[in-house]
Amino acid sequence: MNTYNNSIANKGCVVWFTGLSGAGKTTIAQALEQRLIKDKKQVERLDGDVVRQSLTRDLGFSKEDRDTNIERVTFVAKLLARNGVLVLVSFISPYKKHRETARMEVDNFIEVHVNCPLEECERRDVKGMYKKARAGEIQNFTGIDDPYEAPECPELELMTHKCSVDECVEEIVGYLQKKKLI
Amino acid sequence: MNTYNNSIANKGCVVWFTGLSGAGKTTIAQALEQRLIKDKKQVERLDGDVVRQSLTRDLGFSKEDRDTNIERVTFVAKLLARNGVLVLVSFISPYKKHRETARMEVDNFIEVHVNCPLEECERRDVKGMYKKARAGEIQNFTGIDDPYEAPECPELELMTHKCSVDECVEEIVGYLQKKKLI
Numbered sequence: 001m002n003t004y005n006n007s008i009a010n011k012g013c014v015v016w017f018t019g020l021s022g023a024g025k026t027t028i029a030q031a032l033e034q035r036l037i038k039d040k041k042q043v044e045r046l047d048g049d050v051v052r053q054s055l056t057r058d059l060g061f062s063k064e065d066r067d068t069n070i071e072r073v074t075f076v077a078k079l080l081a082r083n084g085v086l087v088l089v090s091f092i093s094p095y096k097k098h099r100e101t102a103r104m105e106v107d108n109f110i111e112v113h114v115n116c117p118l119e120e121c122e123r124r125d126v127k128g129m130y131k132k133a134r135a136g137e138i139q140n141f142t143g144i145d146d147p148y149e150a151p152e153c154p155e156l157e158l159m160t161h162k163c164s165v166d167e168c169v170e171e172i173v174g175y176l177q178k179k180k181l182i
Numbered sequence: 183m184n185t186y187n188n189s190i191a192n193k194g195c196v197v198w199f200t201g202l203s204g205a206g207k208t209t210i211a212q213a214l215e216q217r218l219i220k221d222k223k224q225v226e227r228l229d230g231d232v233v234r235q236s237l238t239r240d241l242g243f244s245k246e247d248r249d250t251n252i253e254r255v256t257f258v259a260k261l262l263a264r265n266g267v268l269v270l271v272s273f274i275s276p277y278k279k280h281r282e283t284a285r286m287e288v289d290n291f292i293e294v295h296v297n298c299p300l301e302e303c304e305r306r307d308v309k310g311m312y313k314k315a316r317a318g319e320i321q322n323f324t325g326i327d328d329p330y331e332a333p334e335c336p337e338l339e340l341m342t343h344k345c346s347v348d349e350c351v352e353e354i355v356g357y358l359q360k361k362k363l364i
Binding site: 054079 | 261267
């Protein structure tokens with residue numbers, strides 16, 4: 001594995017979206033992806049649901065499986081970012097430990113806390129998961145019977161119950177520009 | 183996932199080394215990696231042993247586990263290659279089916295058959311695996327009690343019992359230049 005790649009044309013980075021299910025991580029990541037593609041940037045989005053098809057199909061939602069899941073995603077994000085790709089990772093990633101590991105592993109790690117009150121996420125309940133979790137049909141559901149450890153000092157905090165998707169995207173784009181990552 | 187990335191600075195490709203254990207896949211891939219880094223190319227090497235640490239630690243050598251292993255590696259190679267990276271994959275990858283899937287999934291797939299007679303690989307036995315396989319201590323070992331399906335029309339065939347590492351590397355470099363991939 002090439003750990004001393006010095007031929008990178010563009011700086012890569014990892015924009016890591018963390019937050020409760022239904023907070024809006026994927027929605028914002030998708031909108032940001034479209035915006036960056038329009039600007040002809042090299043971008044890859046690693047999303048819980050998509051990645052599960054190829055990379056982590058064997059894994060469930062137990063604590064141990066989440067560990068492995070995040071570990072694999074971090075590995076892939078690292079490879080892409082060090083080759084100049086803007087990597088958008090959207091995972092609940094409820095444990096601080098995992099996000100800190102990812103931060104240490106990759107260059108230009110940008111933690112984005114997609115912050116939305118549990119009540120609002122549960123009200124939205126896009127995938128019907130909260131209902132199932134409340135009914136006890138699924139276990140270890142973040143926010144219900146598994147903790148969400150909110151970031152203390154994220155690079156960005158987006159209040160999706162107060163701001164529009166476009167506003168959130170602009171905030172991230174502004175940050176990336178300020179840091180000369182785009 | 184961005185499937186219509188049209189902002190690629192360089193063409194990426196996947197150089198896929200297949201062959202028996204001990205044939206010289208990793209040795210050649212490492213030498214090629216160094217050569218490409220010297221030329222300031224963006225290169226990543228995905229090697230069985232290294233990838234197992236991060237991506238596929240849960241997997242053994244059963245047929246099913248090999249399937250999953252190759253599937254994950256193909257996914258990562260695809261993401262890297264479509265972002266302009268020269269990806270060097272060295273895996274025994276004994277089944278034609280897997281290599282054909284990889285070929286369909288990625289752009290610019292270059293199958294390199296690292297061809298060395300079983301007797302010579304077994305004589306080398308760098309990791310002592312053949313000895314263990316012959317003693318029945320490990321099962322499903324390619325070439326011993328699991329088949330190696332040799333490529334019929336690989337882009338390149340390297341006879342490592344006849345050619346030096348440098349000669350093999352030059353042959354690949356020549357091919358990549360001819361195809362305008364470097």
